[in-house]
Ligand SMILES: Cc1ncc(C[n+]2csc(CCOP(=O)(O)OP(=O)(O)O)c2C)c(N)n1
Ligand code: SF4
């Protein structure tokens with residue numbers, strides 16, 4: 001069946017650890033496929049280092065044929081920053097959840113962005129804490145029921161969903177690349193990742209991609225509901241697209257196309 | 263590029279300045295740090311000196327980041343270090359737990375300050391518990407407690423080699439007093455003393471394409487089963503225990519025929535040493551013992567010495583943090599342990615002299631009791 005009905009795995013994926021450990025229908029796998037393709041297309045397997053956070057992203061600790069370090073909750077950005085500073089020739093990718101990036105590790109995201117650290121940060125927005133069983137995250141939607149907002153998130157009490165890429169775009173200079181993609185458009189997501197990585201390859205600056213993702217397990221949604229959530233509901237709070245593209249990366253034929261459906 | 267120090271040189275420097283020079287001499291390639299008194303001047307000297315010798319610096323957003331960026335640097339195969347104190351040391355324990363789990367050769371300089379909380383910034387030995395046993399781990403780390411600026415120089419150089427040789431996080435303890443105190447010492451190029459750098463090797467970003475030329479390096483600290491984790495911890499424990507005999511260091515004096523031993527560490531041991539010398543001169547049977555490694559402690563020799571005396575006076579600028587380690591090391595022995603605890607205060611030779619005098623005089627009266635407990 002492999003290779004006939006299913007598209008081939010990215011070359012940078014580690015075959016021995018597949019099938020992967022995410023729940024069925026999880027968005028992490030789609031995002032990591034797009035990332036694997038981007039790494040393949042840019043030929044980065046020999047120089048890319050993958051850092052994953054605590055959260056469901058930790059399940060990717062042996063996902064790639066890449067040197068990989070699984071860090072602490074929220075601390076993947078500083079580990080990758082430290083590595084990049086010490087070994088600028090490496091392409092350092094920090095992969096985390098919305099809790100890791102916007103809550104416990106928010107100071108690292110803000111300061112790495114401000115200092116224009118030449119790393120690529122990828123953040124999976126699944127509107128809650130997946131690994132710990134579905135508590136409220138900074139990205140939880142108004143009215144969304146989670147384990148710690150059992151009556152729905154009340155913006156009066158706990159605010160509105162974090163606008164992460166908007167924040168990063170606001171605090172970075174013109175050398176940064178900032179985008180929000182979605183697992184509903186994996187082709188576009190791959191192109192966003194390629195530009196984000198290219199920005200690092202060029203030694204230009206910080207790159208950040210938030211990914212609208214799905215967590216059917218904690219959302220307690222079926223396949224249809226999950227896709228409605230990802231395709232219709234989440235984009236009403238989180239605008240998909242590129243927020244900041246350095247001049248040198250513009251018009252390189254990687255504009256948002258959506259040639260694939262998952 | 264020229265060496266930071268050619269041959270040997272007599273200098274008159276503060277402890278913080280000494281640390282910066284020692285790190286340069288040790289071949290440290292990058293420092294990551296967050297400002298906190300009393301270690302600030304380590305960064306101040308480092309940022310002035312480092313660029314001249316092609317070394318790097320990053321000021322991070324906090325000590326969590328300082329610790330985790332140091333981990334990143336070390337995993338990239340660089341001799342990397344950080345320095346902190348007090349509340350910064352509290353935050354530093356999270357990255358150090360990861361370093362402990364993955365056996366990452368990070369080097370951390372701790373200039374202790376008074377606590378709890380923000381406390382003070384001068385005398386203190388109140389970060390002993392945190393530095394030796396902090397983090398949600400088992401204390402698989404190496405901690406040197408230094409007494410002078412000369413030792414700060416010697417042990418900062420040694421710390422890099424210890425870390426890279428044994429692959430455990432390595433700490434050098436000083437305090438605010440040492441950090442700011444100016445003293446004469448000899449700084450040197452380690453090569454002239456026959457010390458060559460243990461080579462640093464990358465964990466991440468090794469040569470070759472992973473999955474093609476070599477297996478990928480996959481480092482994690484999360485495990486699926488209790489058994490899996492147990493095996494990892496027991497592996498760490500065995501590796502740690504195996505190196506203890508090679509790593510432990512101590513200093514002793516006048517232990518021959520002593521009935522009372524003064525035990526201390528770090529800067530307090532200087533007061534202890536001069537008190538013991540004066541007491542000996544005045545005819546008191548008193549000895550001096552000082553562990554230089556607080557983790558691991560030189561337990562074997564401590565127990566041997568403890569069996570030879572009636573009493574041990576533990577002097578420290580903390581409320582029993584060092585004494586707790588001593589008691590654990592001496593568990594089961596019948597020696598009396600007497601405290602001289604001055605949390606966040608300096609200890610003078612006179613303080614120790616008079617306390618020992620009282621104990622020995624009191625001991626003569628109550629000799630029966632002491633002999634009984636000693637038996
Ligand atoms: C310091 C610390 N605090 C809390 C936790 C517990 N914890 C593990 S994963 C997680 C949340 C993960 O959520 P997110 O970052 O959104 O990732 P997801 O699982 O949703 O992909 C938390 C709070 C931890 N491991 N470490
Ligand atoms: S809990 Fe949610 S985020 Fe985690 S693997 Fe399962 S579906 Fe994915």
Ligand SMILES: [Mg+2]
Pocket residue numbers: 055097098099124125126127128129130137
């Ligand atoms: Mg999440």
